[in-house]
Amino acid sequence: MRQLAEWLAAGPLVTDGAWGTELQNRGLAAGEVPDSWNLAHPERVEEVGAAYRQAGSRVILTNTFRSNPIALAGSGLEGETEAVNRAGVAISKKAAAGKALVFASIGPTGKLLVTGDVTPEAVRDAFTRQARALAEAGADALLIETMSDVEEARLALGAARETGLPVIVSFSFDSGRKHDRTMTGATPEQAARMAQEAGADGVGANCGAGPAAFAELFRRLRAACDLPVWLKPNAGLPGVSTSSEEFAASAAELLGAGASFVGGCCGTSPEFIRALAKRAGACVSS
């Protein structure tokens, strides 16, 4: 918590945008697991991180969203868990060039605990393995993101906290008519309370709806706990285009409202982050 407060002392931080589409622009095929590029094409992954840093990201993530061994097993890369995660951190650190913090991304296993597809022990072990590799490679903090199930997030949080690094846990509120529930039905209040109880350093929302819907999510997360809030809205949904300026205007309002970290998820690019960083800079100086 102290570490996070130090980073935030000068004000909220602009984070990065989507990586998957940026990697596709650099040749990632539809059938390829983006994380496998940490080993196959590290220089192209680094380009994405560097593009965000140059656009004004003060925090960049790692290309390790699917790099827990349960998710990697789906593409036969389970044995490469340590290598993929270590490489992911090394690449982003190089891209950050000391000018941005590197928060290492941890995504869901893709399996549901409630239906017995995986055991809590297996989930905990998978996240422990990933978190350890990310920490050993020198990540500044760990970001557990796009979570749906509060119990899975709790297991990930427990595993991540063992590394001693600051840990933020972020949920995807993409379900329900108002886009205020996760796929498993969790509310922002339930997510925030779990995060606080389980010792997270920050709580957040990412993916799901566009930035306008995030104002209400932010208000509810904020009211339910006193942790710093991390927000990464989508730029809209496929087929519903949002311009980088429209996105930046709503995202900057989230910063103004008191969010600690704001960036973008699906549909955003370095252009979106540049527009946001410009507005954020204007906010601070005015």
Add this chain to the structure above:
Amino acid sequence: MSDFGGLYDAILNGDQKTSVALTKQALEEGVEPMDLIHRYMIPAMDEAGKRFECEDFFVPELLLAARAMKGALELLRPRLAASGAEPAGRVVIGTVKGDLHDIGKNLVSSMLEGGGFEVTDLGADVSPEKFVEAVRKTGAQIVCLSALLTVTMPAMKTTIEAFRQAGIRDQIKVLIGGAPVTEQYAHDIGADGYGGNAAVALARKIVAAS
């Protein structure tokens, strides 16, 4: 004869053990499989669907209900086949190439099975060639494609293109679904329909119309 209203509750509550035990008991007592399906099983799944619509149920509850239904249905299947009952329709389903997400796909698959469809589930990360092969083998009328990532959505288009090249596009209806998928996207890539929350109703409508 006993009352098997408990089967309705067991399915709605996602209690597979009880749904299977009650179905076994019902069959032993000579209850007609079709009776069980129409009086308890389909109404239970319809109620689960309604609860999902009004946000009382979410994906896990629906998935558990579908599994309880499936467990019961598996006991009935040999008898239904023996009596010559035709499935509601034949479906091939899978998550497209490059996408490993299968929660949504499993849900739709289970719901379709619960709705009386014969479902061939190809799993996740399925190549266009595999889809084509499965349609040829099963004679499916419906193909359901799932993708959860914006980066894998283009594989839906590639798969539809593969059906066209194989000359089987006109024999099938292609339904697409998944978090980032929209009606507009379905239209853009030449799919026949988009299933938000109502895949089963959509599939029934298509079979009825064809």
